[in-house]
Each structure stands twice: as structure tokens, then as C-alpha cells.
Amino acid sequence: MCQFPMTRREWLKLASLFTVAGAAPLLSALDARAASEPDAPLRIGYLPITDAAPLLVAHNNGYFAQAGLQVEKPTLLRSWAQLVEAFLSGQVNVVHLLSPMTIWARYGSQASAKVVAWNHVNGSALTVAPEIDKLADLGGKTFAVPFWYSIHNVVLQDMLRAQGLTPVLAKDGALKSNEVRLVVMAPSDMPPALAAKQIAGFIVAEPFNAAAEALKVGKILRFTGDVWRDHACCVVFMHERDLTGRPAWSQKVVNAIVQAQVWTRAHPQEAAQLLSKSGENHYTPHAAGLLQSVLAPTPADEARYLGDRAIIHGDWHEKRIDFQPYPYPAYTEELVRRLKATQVEGNGQFIKALDPAFVARDLVDDRFVKKSIEAVGGMKTFGLPASYARTETIVV
Secondary structure: OOOHHHHHHHHHHHHHHOOHHHHHHHHHHHHHHHHHOOOOOEOEEEOOOHHHHHHHHHHHOOHHHHOOOOEOOOEEOOOHHHHHHHHHOOOOOEEEEEHHHHHHHHHHOOOOEEEEEEOOEEOEEEEEOOOOOOHHHHOOEEEEEOOOOOHHHHHHHHHHHHOOOEEEEOOOOOOOOOEEEEEEOOHHHHHHHHHOOOOOEEEEEOOHHHHHHHOOOOEEEEEHHHOEOOOEOEEEEEEHHHHHHOHHHHHHHHHHHHHHHHHHHHOHHHHHHHHOOOOOOOOOOOOHHHHHHHHOOOHHHHHHHHHHOOOOOHHHOOOOEEOOOOOOHHHHHHHHHHHOOOOOOOOOHHHHOOOHHHHHHHOEOOHHHHHHHHHOOOHHHHOOOOOOOOOOOEOO
16 A cells, blocks of 8 residues: 555655764764674665666676675665665665765765666656556646655656646645646555556656556556666665775675676576566565566567657667666766756755766766676677767657
8 A cells, every 4th residue: 555654754764864964873883883894794785676686686696606705695675764774874785776866875964985886777667547648647646756866856857847847846735737746655655556546657667667557557658768868777886985995895796796787688587587576585576577577578568668659769779677887977967967957855955066077076986897897898798889988868
């Protein structure tokens, strides 16, 4: 069932963690833990969404162990607040976080952590009730996002404004015909809320868009990768103390994650099975068939989405979800610029002062991932040009 109060509490908790005062006790706990356990084993924290796939595949396939790392079974956490709390306090030392959330963590709470790689690209969609045929139909309705600091919120607000619609936050009462009320909701609550007509739609990572279609409670209106080409969603976040104090250890961690991305691209059906509730490690509560529809969609699926115009840019040849690890600076710069124009709850004043080029240099440490990419054959292994630069393509 839909849990609006719990979602609100989780948001407030996370908002407090991403302030200097709120993060201080957790960062103190991190310092104490690091002092008592300088050679801590690899401890992964994750949410049960496809964004976590490379971390889980690397664990399942033994890539961390093969690199000589001591690794514990990944810890499944149920909310972004739990994941961030576990990371900031040092209970886990490698996580996947929404890319805008890492900006909030580093500059809003002064967390000494950096992005070391992308986890995946695309892998999200905008799903609506069956009677919604176009974005303009959302006027006067309520729409759910997984978090204010998410690529989902950024892309959605861009799309709404392009249609002459005004996103509004925390507004009670009746909406004007050109307003769309945005609410934060846990991904697992979204399909039930859509079925109950509490919301007109949602934008989120997979497999919840696929779930809404499978349950016949919603349809995919647009894939986010068809708006912002090959955008990052979740990224790999690590403590700076590990990157500087344990560089060889950090390199092995990143090597294994990149190796897992290569394997997942080549074995999407097997990846769906191992990530599923019927997989050996029961990493997620999702059925293998549902995950397969995301990781290994059929040609008929693509033809249907082209016909429905959920995919407009067929010439982009975007995968529903894909895996490539390099954190392009141009993406980070553009993300910071667009965050400045995105409405969020909480203290977002620090965003206005951020310089995009500075953030691209300061937030991201690409030393390790470049070596990992070269070790697997270079960017061509991921079907990409050799250059570590690109121009962002965004067509709202």
C-alpha cells in the first residue's frame, strides 16, 4: 500500500543528514570506525533496483574475491535515508547513489566522498495512468518522483516546463490547470499508488515502470534516455579516505565493478536471473521475468514503444538500460546547471553557488575507472568512442 507519511518522514530524515549539523555525528562515527578498522572489508550498501546491478553482479560472480578483496554479502537497505546513513557512518563503504544526491552529500553536508564511476545509463522512465496520452494531460494532477535530488526530478521538471506546465511542491488544495503537484514517494509504492489513482503517474528507475505495465495499471509515456541521451542515474560513491589511504584496494573495487558491467552487457538474461528473488543470493524481491523485460527487452517491445512514441529518437539506438562506467565531466557540468533551475524541498541554496566546472573536477575521481576501462579493452568495449569527453544531447 502507499505510505505517504513514511515517505515524508524519510525525506525529512534524509534532509537532516545532508546538512553539516545533521551529518556531523555520522561522520564522527565514520572516523572512529576507520581508526579501529583501517583495513575494513568491502561492504556494499544498495537498494533493490536495477541501478545496483554492477555491484551485485560483481559480488555474485566473485570478481571482488578474485581480486583478493575480503568482501561481505551486500546489505539491502530499504530507503535512500537508510543507505546514506549507513554510508556516512561507515557501516558500508561502497554504495550507488542518485547522481544529484552525491552533489548534495559533498557540498550540502561536507561529506568527504567522491564519485568513482557510473553504475549505469538510462534505466528510467515516465509512467502514467492508462487515460493519460500526453504530457499536457498531467495539468492539474499529482505526480511522483523518487527524490528531489534525482535525475528523475530534473528531467521531469524540464519536460513539464517545455509543455507550459508549472511544477509545484507541497501545495495543498486545488491545482490550477497548468500546475502539476510533485510528491516524493518510495519506488515500491508507486505502482500501487497509480492503481489506486492517488497519483497520475511517476518517474523512476526500473523495474517499477515495467511492473506498472505488467500489472496493467499504467503505461510508459517516455523513457528518460530518450530525453537525455545516455544519462547517468546512479553512480558509485566511495569514501575519500579509502581513495587516498587505500588506493590499491580502491582500484580493485573499481576493477571488479567495471568487469561486472562488461559481463552484464554480454549476459543480460543471466543478469536478470541472478538479481531476482529466485537467484542464489536473492538480491532483490523482483521476479526474473520482470527484470528480463528491462535488461533484455525483445525487438517487439522496442517496436511497440516506437509506435507509442515512448521512444521518439529511434536513431539514437538507446538501450532501455545500459552499462558503462566512465563519468563524463560534461554530464556533471550540465547536471549542476540544470539543478539550479530545478525546484527542490529543503535547503538548496548551496546549489546556486556551485560552479559546474569545479564540481566536475572536485566531485569525481576518475583515476581508478580509467585504468579499469583500459584493462578491459578501452571504451570500445562499451560501444563508445575512445575519447573521455562527450557533448550532452538533451531534447526535452
